[in-house]
Amino acid sequence: MTTAQLETFVRxxxxxxxxxxxxxxxxxxxxGELLLWGIDDLLTYHYLVAESFRYLRMPYAxxxxxxxxxxxxxxxxxxxxRNSPISEACRGVLTTLNLLGLDVxxxxxxxxxxxxxxQKPDAYIDRCLKIAGVEDVCMTNSPFxxxxxxxxxxxxxxxxxxxxxxxxxxxxxxWKNTAPKLAGWGYKVGPGRPNQKSLDEVRRFFAxxxxxxxxxxLMVSLPPEFKFPDNTDTAALIEGAVLPHCxxxxxxxxxxxxxxxxxxxxxxxxxxxxxxTDLSFVKNLCAGFPxxxxxxxxxxxxxxxxxxxxxxxxxxxxxxGCWWFTNIPHLIDEITRLRLExxxxxxxxxxxxxxxxxxxIYKWTHSRTAIGEVLVxxxxxxxxxxxxxxxxxxxxxxxxxxxxxxxxxxxx
Ligand code: HDL
Ligand code: ZN
Numbered sequence: 001m002t003t004a005q006l007e008t009f010v011r012x013x014x015x016x017x018x019x020x021x022x023x024x025x026x027x028x029x030x031x032g033e034l035l036l037w038g039i040d041d042l043l044t045y046h047y048l049v050a051e052s053f054r055y056l057r058m059p060y061a062x063x064x065x066x067x068x069x070x071x072x073x074x075x076x077x078x079x080x081x082r083n084s085p086i087s088e089a090c091r092g093v094l095t096t097l098n099l100l101g102l103d104v105x106x107x108x109x110x111x112x113x114x115x116x117x118x119q120k121p122d123a124y125i126d127r128c129l130k131i132a133g134v135e136d137v138c139m140t141n142s143p144f145x146x147x148x149x150x151x152x153x154x155x156x157x158x159x160x161x162x163x164x165x166x167x168x169x170x171x172x173x174x175w176k177n178t179a180p181k182l183a184g185w186g187y188k189v190g191p192g193r194p195n196q197k198s199l200d201e202v203r204r205f206f207a208x209x210x211x212x213x214x215x216x217x218l219m220v221s222l223p224p225e226f227k228f229p230d231n232t233d234t235a236a237l238i239e240g241a242v243l244p245h246c247x248x249x250x251x252x253x254x255x256x257x258x259x260x261x262x263x264x265x266x267x268x269x270x271x272x273x274x275x276x277t278d279l280s281f282v283k284n285l286c287a288g289f290p291x292x293x294x295x296x297x298x299x300x301x302x303x304x305x306x307x308x309x310x311x312x313x314x315x316x317x318x319x320x321g322c323w324w325f326t327n328i329p330h331l332i333d334e335i336t337r338l339r340l341e342x343x344x345x346x347x348x349x350x351x352x353x354x355x356x357x358x359x360x361i362y363k364w365t366h367s368r369t370a371i372g373e374v375l376v377x378x379x380x381x382x383x384x385x386x387x388x389x390x391x392x393x394x395x396x397x398x399x400x401x402x403x404x405x406x407x408x409x410x411x412x
Contacts, residue, residue, distance in 0.1 A: 019364055088329065132361045134360050137163070140167045152212055165216055182201070206242070217410065222259070251410070256323065258276075279303060287314065305338055329369075346405050349371050379394065
Protein backbone atom coordinates (compact mmCIF):
# COMPACT_ATOMS: atom_id res chain seq x y z
CA MET A 1 0.00 0.00 0.00
CA THR A 2 1.20 3.56 -0.66
CA THR A 3 1.09 5.94 2.30
CA ALA A 4 -2.06 7.53 0.90
CA GLN A 5 -3.73 4.10 0.47
CA LEU A 6 -2.65 3.13 3.99
CA GLU A 7 -4.12 6.29 5.52
CA THR A 8 -7.39 5.87 3.62
CA PHE A 9 -7.64 2.23 4.66
CA VAL A 10 -6.95 2.99 8.34
CA ARG A 11 -9.60 5.74 8.43
CA UNK A 12 -12.14 3.50 6.66
CA UNK A 13 -11.43 0.60 9.02
CA UNK A 14 -11.71 2.80 12.12
CA UNK A 15 -14.99 4.32 10.95
CA UNK A 16 -16.55 0.97 9.99
CA UNK A 17 -15.35 -1.50 12.65
CA UNK A 18 -18.18 -2.40 15.09
CA UNK A 19 -17.56 -1.29 18.66
CA UNK A 20 -18.23 -3.11 21.91
CA UNK A 21 -18.86 -0.29 24.35
CA UNK A 22 -17.66 -1.49 27.76
CA UNK A 23 -19.16 1.22 29.97
CA UNK A 24 -22.45 3.06 29.53
CA UNK A 25 -25.43 4.11 31.64
CA UNK A 26 -27.89 2.86 29.04
CA UNK A 27 -30.48 0.20 29.69
CA UNK A 28 -31.93 -2.77 27.84
CA UNK A 29 -35.33 -1.64 26.47
CA UNK A 30 -36.93 -4.00 29.00
CA UNK A 31 -36.15 -1.32 31.63
CA GLY A 32 -38.62 1.04 29.94
CA GLU A 33 -38.27 4.67 31.05
CA LEU A 34 -34.81 4.01 32.49
CA LEU A 35 -33.53 4.00 28.92
CA LEU A 36 -33.28 7.69 28.06
CA TRP A 37 -33.50 8.85 24.44
CA GLY A 38 -34.70 11.79 22.32
CA ILE A 39 -34.06 15.52 22.11
CA ASP A 40 -35.11 16.53 25.63
CA ASP A 41 -32.94 13.83 27.25
CA LEU A 42 -30.07 14.83 24.96
CA LEU A 43 -30.39 18.49 25.96
CA THR A 44 -30.81 17.87 29.70
CA TYR A 45 -27.72 15.59 29.89
CA HIS A 46 -25.94 16.60 33.08
CA TYR A 47 -22.88 17.80 31.14
CA LEU A 48 -25.10 20.47 29.50
CA VAL A 49 -26.84 21.37 32.75
CA ALA A 50 -23.45 22.24 34.28
CA GLU A 51 -22.46 24.29 31.22
CA SER A 52 -25.80 26.15 31.21
CA PHE A 53 -25.35 27.31 34.79
CA ARG A 54 -22.24 29.18 33.73
CA TYR A 55 -24.67 31.62 32.06
CA LEU A 56 -27.86 31.18 34.12
CA ARG A 57 -28.35 33.41 37.17
CA MET A 58 -31.60 31.80 38.29
CA PRO A 59 -31.61 29.93 41.62
CA TYR A 60 -30.71 26.28 41.08
CA ALA A 61 -33.95 25.25 42.78
CA UNK A 62 -36.00 27.15 40.19
CA UNK A 63 -34.32 25.19 37.39
CA UNK A 64 -35.03 21.89 39.06
CA UNK A 65 -38.70 22.83 39.39
CA UNK A 66 -39.03 23.10 35.60
CA UNK A 67 -40.28 20.19 33.51
CA UNK A 68 -37.71 18.31 31.40
CA UNK A 69 -38.80 20.07 28.22
CA UNK A 70 -38.75 23.48 29.93
CA UNK A 71 -35.19 22.70 31.09
CA UNK A 72 -34.34 21.64 27.53
CA UNK A 73 -35.78 24.90 26.12
CA UNK A 74 -33.61 26.87 28.54
CA UNK A 75 -30.47 24.88 27.73
CA UNK A 76 -31.12 25.13 23.99
CA UNK A 77 -31.56 28.89 24.27
CA UNK A 78 -28.51 29.60 26.42
CA UNK A 79 -26.00 27.10 24.98
CA UNK A 80 -27.07 26.88 21.34
CA UNK A 81 -28.76 30.18 20.46
CA ARG A 82 -27.31 32.86 22.75
CA ASN A 83 -23.88 31.23 22.59
CA SER A 84 -22.47 29.03 19.82
CA PRO A 85 -22.63 25.31 20.75
CA ILE A 86 -18.91 24.82 20.54
CA SER A 87 -18.30 22.60 23.61
CA GLU A 88 -17.96 18.82 23.08
CA ALA A 89 -21.30 18.09 24.76
CA CYS A 90 -23.11 20.77 22.69
CA ARG A 91 -21.47 19.78 19.41
CA GLY A 92 -22.36 16.20 20.26
CA VAL A 93 -26.08 16.91 20.26
CA LEU A 94 -25.77 18.45 16.80
CA THR A 95 -23.61 15.60 15.45
CA THR A 96 -26.29 13.18 16.61
CA LEU A 97 -29.14 15.15 15.05
CA ASN A 98 -27.19 15.59 11.82
CA LEU A 99 -26.35 11.87 11.51
CA LEU A 100 -30.00 11.05 12.16
CA GLY A 101 -30.70 13.07 9.03
CA LEU A 102 -32.30 16.01 10.85
CA ASP A 103 -31.74 19.59 9.65
CA VAL A 104 -30.07 21.49 12.48
CA UNK A 105 -29.77 24.59 10.28
CA UNK A 106 -33.41 25.35 10.95
CA UNK A 107 -32.81 25.36 14.73
CA UNK A 108 -36.44 24.33 15.07
CA UNK A 109 -36.69 22.65 18.49
CA UNK A 110 -40.49 22.05 18.34
CA UNK A 111 -40.04 20.35 14.96
CA UNK A 112 -37.26 18.19 16.36
CA UNK A 113 -39.48 17.23 19.29
CA UNK A 114 -42.23 16.16 16.89
CA UNK A 115 -39.80 13.97 14.96
CA UNK A 116 -38.57 12.20 18.08
CA UNK A 117 -42.12 11.75 19.36
CA UNK A 118 -42.89 9.83 16.17
CA GLN A 119 -40.02 7.32 16.64
CA LYS A 120 -40.88 3.74 17.60
CA PRO A 121 -38.52 2.81 20.49
CA ASP A 122 -37.41 -0.64 19.31
CA ALA A 123 -36.72 0.46 15.72
CA TYR A 124 -35.05 3.62 17.00
CA ILE A 125 -32.73 1.65 19.28
CA ASP A 126 -31.57 -0.48 16.36
CA ARG A 127 -31.14 2.66 14.22
CA CYS A 128 -28.95 4.39 16.81
CA LEU A 129 -26.80 1.27 17.30
CA LYS A 130 -26.39 0.95 13.54
CA ILE A 131 -25.42 4.59 12.92
CA ALA A 132 -23.02 4.52 15.89
CA GLY A 133 -21.59 1.16 14.77
CA VAL A 134 -22.03 -0.28 18.26
CA GLU A 135 -22.65 -4.03 18.49
CA ASP A 136 -22.63 -4.35 22.28
CA VAL A 137 -23.61 -1.86 24.97
CA CYS A 138 -22.41 -2.76 28.46
CA MET A 139 -24.84 -1.38 31.03
CA THR A 140 -24.02 -0.21 34.57
CA ASN A 141 -26.35 -2.33 36.66
CA SER A 142 -27.02 -1.76 40.32
CA PRO A 143 -29.06 -4.02 42.64
CA PHE A 144 -29.21 -0.91 44.86
CA UNK A 145 -31.23 1.05 42.32
CA UNK A 146 -34.86 0.80 43.45
CA UNK A 147 -36.20 1.26 39.91
CA UNK A 148 -33.81 -1.23 38.32
CA UNK A 149 -33.86 -4.04 40.91
CA UNK A 150 -37.52 -5.12 40.40
CA UNK A 151 -36.96 -5.58 36.65
CA UNK A 152 -34.10 -8.02 37.35
CA UNK A 153 -36.15 -9.78 40.02
CA UNK A 154 -39.13 -10.40 37.75
CA UNK A 155 -36.82 -11.32 34.86
CA UNK A 156 -37.04 -10.26 31.23
CA UNK A 157 -36.02 -11.33 27.73
CA UNK A 158 -32.60 -9.78 27.10
CA UNK A 159 -31.95 -7.57 24.06
CA UNK A 160 -28.94 -9.20 22.32
CA UNK A 161 -26.98 -5.92 22.13
CA UNK A 162 -27.10 -5.09 25.87
CA UNK A 163 -24.71 -6.76 28.32
CA UNK A 164 -24.25 -6.17 32.01
CA UNK A 165 -21.73 -5.05 34.62
CA UNK A 166 -22.41 -5.25 38.36
CA UNK A 167 -21.92 -1.81 39.96
CA UNK A 168 -21.29 -1.97 43.73
CA UNK A 169 -20.51 1.60 44.88
CA UNK A 170 -23.10 1.69 47.74
CA UNK A 171 -21.79 -1.58 49.18
CA UNK A 172 -18.12 -0.64 49.03
CA UNK A 173 -18.41 3.08 49.82
CA UNK A 174 -21.34 3.17 52.23
CA TRP A 175 -21.26 -0.18 54.06
CA LYS A 176 -22.89 1.33 57.15
CA ASN A 177 -26.14 2.06 55.28
CA THR A 178 -25.92 -0.80 52.78
CA ALA A 179 -25.37 -3.69 55.21
CA PRO A 180 -28.94 -3.34 56.59
CA LYS A 181 -30.27 -3.47 53.00
CA LEU A 182 -28.44 -6.75 52.36
CA ALA A 183 -29.76 -8.09 55.68
CA GLY A 184 -33.26 -7.12 54.55
CA TRP A 185 -32.73 -9.11 51.37
CA GLY A 186 -31.81 -12.21 53.38
CA TYR A 187 -28.00 -11.98 53.48
CA LYS A 188 -26.77 -12.56 57.00
CA VAL A 189 -24.44 -9.57 57.27
CA GLY A 190 -23.89 -7.80 60.56
CA PRO A 191 -23.27 -4.09 61.25
CA GLY A 192 -19.73 -2.73 61.66
CA ARG A 193 -16.49 -3.96 60.15
CA PRO A 194 -17.44 -7.09 58.13
CA ASN A 195 -16.34 -10.36 59.78
CA GLN A 196 -15.80 -13.62 57.86
CA LYS A 197 -19.48 -14.59 58.07
CA SER A 198 -20.52 -11.22 56.64
CA LEU A 199 -17.84 -11.41 53.93
CA ASP A 200 -19.08 -14.87 52.90
CA GLU A 201 -22.64 -13.52 52.72
CA VAL A 202 -21.48 -10.55 50.61
CA ARG A 203 -19.87 -13.07 48.27
CA ARG A 204 -23.19 -14.91 48.09
CA PHE A 205 -24.84 -11.58 47.18
CA PHE A 206 -22.24 -11.00 44.43
CA ALA A 207 -22.72 -14.56 43.17
CA UNK A 208 -26.51 -14.23 43.06
CA UNK A 209 -26.40 -10.93 41.15
CA UNK A 210 -23.51 -11.90 38.87
CA UNK A 211 -25.60 -14.88 37.76
CA UNK A 212 -28.87 -12.94 37.57
CA UNK A 213 -27.30 -10.22 35.39
CA UNK A 214 -24.76 -12.30 33.54
CA UNK A 215 -22.30 -9.67 34.79
CA UNK A 216 -19.15 -9.33 32.69
CA UNK A 217 -17.27 -7.60 35.52
CA LEU A 218 -17.75 -5.84 38.85
CA MET A 219 -17.17 -2.11 39.01
CA VAL A 220 -16.83 0.78 41.43
CA SER A 221 -15.93 4.46 41.19
CA LEU A 222 -13.55 5.64 43.91
CA PRO A 223 -12.54 8.99 45.45
CA PRO A 224 -9.07 10.35 44.61
CA GLU A 225 -7.82 9.66 48.14
CA PHE A 226 -8.80 5.99 48.13
CA LYS A 227 -6.13 3.78 49.71
CA PHE A 228 -5.50 0.03 49.62
CA PRO A 229 -4.54 -1.69 51.82
CA ASP A 230 -6.21 0.33 54.51
CA ASN A 231 -8.05 -0.07 57.79
CA THR A 232 -11.50 0.57 56.27
CA ASP A 233 -14.71 -1.34 55.52
CA THR A 234 -14.04 -0.73 51.80
CA ALA A 235 -10.61 -2.38 51.89
CA ALA A 236 -11.94 -5.30 53.95
CA LEU A 237 -14.83 -5.85 51.53
CA ILE A 238 -12.56 -5.68 48.49
CA GLU A 239 -10.02 -8.16 49.89
CA GLY A 240 -12.51 -10.46 51.64
CA ALA A 241 -15.39 -10.51 49.18
CA VAL A 242 -14.89 -8.74 45.84
CA LEU A 243 -11.55 -10.30 44.89
CA PRO A 244 -12.37 -13.88 45.96
CA HIS A 245 -15.70 -13.60 44.11
CA CYS A 246 -13.97 -12.30 40.97
CA UNK A 247 -11.42 -15.13 41.12
CA UNK A 248 -14.18 -17.72 41.56
CA UNK A 249 -16.23 -16.30 38.65
CA UNK A 250 -13.17 -15.27 36.57
CA UNK A 251 -14.43 -11.68 36.35
CA UNK A 252 -12.35 -8.48 36.19
CA UNK A 253 -12.77 -5.90 38.94
CA UNK A 254 -13.04 -2.46 37.31
CA UNK A 255 -11.91 0.50 39.38
CA UNK A 256 -12.67 4.08 38.33
CA UNK A 257 -10.81 6.47 40.66
CA UNK A 258 -10.73 10.25 40.74
CA UNK A 259 -14.30 11.34 41.42
CA UNK A 260 -15.02 13.88 44.11
CA UNK A 261 -18.78 13.50 44.44
CA UNK A 262 -21.07 16.54 44.90
CA UNK A 263 -18.55 19.39 44.91
CA UNK A 264 -21.58 21.50 44.01
CA UNK A 265 -24.59 19.55 45.32
CA UNK A 266 -27.03 22.11 43.86
CA UNK A 267 -26.10 20.79 40.41
CA UNK A 268 -27.29 17.31 41.48
CA UNK A 269 -25.87 14.68 39.06
CA UNK A 270 -23.91 17.46 37.33
CA UNK A 271 -22.23 18.41 40.60
CA UNK A 272 -19.36 15.91 40.74
CA UNK A 273 -15.75 17.04 40.50
CA UNK A 274 -12.32 15.59 40.03
CA UNK A 275 -9.15 14.98 41.99
CA UNK A 276 -5.63 13.70 41.40
CA THR A 277 -5.62 10.05 42.47
CA ASP A 278 -2.88 8.32 44.45
CA LEU A 279 -2.55 5.30 42.14
CA SER A 280 -0.52 3.25 44.62
CA PHE A 281 -3.74 1.35 45.42
CA VAL A 282 -3.81 0.09 41.81
CA LYS A 283 -0.20 -1.09 42.12
CA ASN A 284 -0.96 -2.78 45.46
CA LEU A 285 -4.04 -4.56 44.07
CA CYS A 286 -2.34 -5.75 40.86
CA ALA A 287 0.84 -6.84 42.65
CA GLY A 288 -0.90 -8.30 45.70
CA PHE A 289 -3.51 -10.29 43.80
CA PRO A 290 -1.89 -11.62 40.60
CA UNK A 291 -4.75 -14.14 40.20
CA UNK A 292 -7.25 -11.28 39.91
CA UNK A 293 -7.85 -9.18 36.81
CA UNK A 294 -8.29 -5.42 37.11
CA UNK A 295 -9.66 -2.93 34.62
CA UNK A 296 -9.13 0.75 35.28
CA UNK A 297 -9.94 4.16 33.92
CA UNK A 298 -8.90 7.27 35.83
CA UNK A 299 -10.57 10.65 35.80
CA UNK A 300 -7.64 13.04 36.02
CA UNK A 301 -5.57 13.87 32.93
CA UNK A 302 -2.51 14.06 35.19
CA UNK A 303 -2.89 10.40 36.21
CA UNK A 304 -2.89 9.00 32.69
CA UNK A 305 0.86 8.58 32.19
CA UNK A 306 1.34 6.72 35.48
CA UNK A 307 -1.63 4.49 34.63
CA UNK A 308 0.12 3.54 31.36
CA UNK A 309 3.30 2.68 33.25
CA UNK A 310 1.26 0.52 35.66
CA UNK A 311 -0.24 -1.30 32.65
CA UNK A 312 3.31 -2.02 31.47
CA UNK A 313 4.14 -3.54 34.85
CA UNK A 314 1.01 -5.65 35.38
CA UNK A 315 -0.47 -7.94 32.75
CA UNK A 316 -3.52 -8.34 35.05
CA UNK A 317 -4.36 -4.65 34.51
CA UNK A 318 -6.37 -3.52 31.48
CA UNK A 319 -6.71 0.24 31.05
CA UNK A 320 -9.68 1.68 29.22
CA GLY A 321 -11.58 4.76 28.12
CA CYS A 322 -11.24 8.52 28.15
CA TRP A 323 -13.65 8.88 31.02
CA TRP A 324 -16.04 11.82 31.58
CA PHE A 325 -13.92 15.01 31.85
CA THR A 326 -11.23 13.45 29.62
CA ASN A 327 -13.77 12.53 26.92
CA ILE A 328 -12.92 15.50 24.68
CA PRO A 329 -11.07 15.31 21.35
CA HIS A 330 -7.89 16.97 22.62
CA LEU A 331 -7.49 14.51 25.50
CA ILE A 332 -8.67 11.46 23.53
CA ASP A 333 -5.82 12.29 21.14
CA GLU A 334 -3.29 12.81 23.94
CA ILE A 335 -4.30 9.79 26.03
CA THR A 336 -4.54 7.45 23.03
CA ARG A 337 -1.03 8.52 21.94
CA LEU A 338 0.30 7.85 25.45
CA ARG A 339 -1.29 4.40 25.47
CA LEU A 340 -0.30 3.27 21.97
CA GLU A 341 3.24 4.52 22.39
CA UNK A 342 3.75 3.19 25.94
CA UNK A 343 1.53 0.11 26.11
CA UNK A 344 0.71 -0.81 22.50
CA UNK A 345 -2.58 -2.39 21.42
CA UNK A 346 -3.52 -4.26 24.63
CA UNK A 347 -5.76 -1.40 25.76
CA UNK A 348 -9.32 -0.20 25.16
CA UNK A 349 -8.98 3.44 24.07
CA UNK A 350 -12.58 4.42 24.62
CA UNK A 351 -15.96 3.75 26.17
CA UNK A 352 -18.87 6.11 25.66
CA UNK A 353 -20.29 6.50 29.18
CA UNK A 354 -23.49 7.33 27.29
CA UNK A 355 -26.53 8.06 29.47
CA UNK A 356 -28.87 8.79 26.56
CA UNK A 357 -29.17 6.24 23.76
CA UNK A 358 -28.72 8.71 20.91
CA UNK A 359 -25.44 9.94 22.44
CA UNK A 360 -23.84 6.73 21.15
CA ILE A 361 -23.96 8.35 17.72
CA TYR A 362 -21.89 11.39 18.61
CA LYS A 363 -19.69 9.86 21.27
CA TRP A 364 -18.50 7.14 18.91
CA THR A 365 -18.32 9.36 15.81
CA HIS A 366 -16.14 11.89 17.61
CA SER A 367 -14.00 9.19 19.28
CA ARG A 368 -13.49 7.23 16.06
CA THR A 369 -12.21 10.40 14.39
CA ALA A 370 -9.77 11.22 17.20
CA ILE A 371 -8.54 7.64 17.63
CA GLY A 372 -8.36 7.18 13.86
CA GLU A 373 -6.03 10.12 13.36
CA VAL A 374 -3.65 8.80 16.01
CA LEU A 375 -3.67 5.38 14.37
CA VAL A 376 -3.00 6.88 10.92
CA UNK A 377 0.10 8.54 12.33
CA UNK A 378 1.26 5.38 14.15
CA UNK A 379 0.88 3.17 11.08
CA UNK A 380 2.56 5.81 8.94
CA UNK A 381 5.49 5.86 11.36
CA UNK A 382 5.55 2.04 11.16
CA UNK A 383 5.54 2.10 7.35
CA UNK A 384 8.47 4.51 7.44
CA UNK A 385 10.60 1.71 8.97
CA UNK A 386 9.87 -0.50 5.97
CA UNK A 387 7.41 -2.66 7.93
CA UNK A 388 4.53 -3.62 5.61
CA UNK A 389 1.21 -4.02 7.45
CA UNK A 390 -1.49 -6.02 5.69
CA UNK A 391 -5.11 -4.92 5.60
CA UNK A 392 -6.27 -7.94 7.68
CA UNK A 393 -3.69 -7.02 10.32
CA UNK A 394 -4.97 -3.44 10.53
CA UNK A 395 -8.55 -4.74 10.74
CA UNK A 396 -7.47 -7.14 13.52
CA UNK A 397 -5.77 -4.34 15.46
CA UNK A 398 -8.80 -2.05 15.27
CA UNK A 399 -11.20 -4.86 16.30
CA UNK A 400 -8.98 -5.41 19.31
CA UNK A 401 -8.95 -1.74 20.23
CA UNK A 402 -12.73 -1.55 19.91
CA UNK A 403 -13.52 -4.27 22.42
CA UNK A 404 -11.63 -7.36 21.28
CA UNK A 405 -8.63 -6.87 23.58
CA UNK A 406 -10.96 -6.45 26.57
CA UNK A 407 -12.86 -9.64 25.66
CA UNK A 408 -9.58 -11.55 25.45
CA UNK A 409 -8.56 -10.08 28.81
CA UNK A 410 -11.89 -11.13 30.38
CA UNK A 411 -11.61 -14.67 29.03
CA UNK A 412 -7.97 -15.18 30.13
O1 HDL B 1 -19.48 6.98 37.95
C1 HDL B 1 -19.60 6.89 36.72
O2 HDL B 1 -19.78 5.81 36.09
C2 HDL B 1 -19.54 8.19 35.94
O3 HDL B 1 -19.51 7.90 34.55
C3 HDL B 1 -20.76 9.02 36.29
O4 HDL B 1 -21.91 8.24 36.00
C4 HDL B 1 -20.83 10.37 35.61
O5 HDL B 1 -21.97 11.06 36.09
C5 HDL B 1 -20.93 10.28 34.11
O6 HDL B 1 -21.99 10.11 33.57
N1 HDL B 1 -19.81 10.48 33.44
O7 HDL B 1 -19.79 10.45 32.09
ZN1 ZN C 1 -20.04 6.06 33.99
